[in-house]
Amino acid sequence: MAESASEGYTPDLTPPSSSRSRAAAESVRNEGFLEIRVSNGEWLPCYVVLDDQLRAYNDDRDFREGRQELLVVDPERARVEARSEDDDEHILHVESKDESLDILFHDRMTMMLWKAAMSGSESETQTFQSNGKIQGHLMIKSQKFFKTRWDK
Secondary structure, three states: OOOOOOOOOOOOOOOOOOOOOHHHHOOOOEEEEEEEEOOOOOEEEEEEEEOOOEEEEOOHHHHHOOOOOOEEEOOOOEEEEEEEOOHHHEEEEEEEEOOEEEEEEEEOOOOEEEEEEEEOOOOEEEEEEEOOEEEEEEEEEEOOOOOOOOOO
16 A cells, blocks of 8 residues: 555655765755745745755655755855754744845744844844743854754
């Protein structure tokens, strides 16, 4: 019938078209379902892979099967690290243009929205608060590559 999941099996998510070695593929790579803003201004739900580039696919199957990416972000644009108590409960919305970033956090637990618009080439840190409680931190350093972190 359908594929059976064997215990302890971890799928190799490296696209077949990739020529990177296994060691390189294991360096820094994060995947997740995010929403990104596309050129017409709409938010596009997609499967995003972040390593030395930010690549967006229709879904995780397109990524596994090595299909064409929807979006590739220039790795020289910016580096983004998002941290919070429940990072895996957030969707990160990112719009990158030149040296500015518009970023929207959506906390699915509290249904709160946080937004930051930042620009410049210096490192910046923004703290998001709600009712006096720190909800998350955002650190941006431009001229580096995109990276988000989910600490589970």
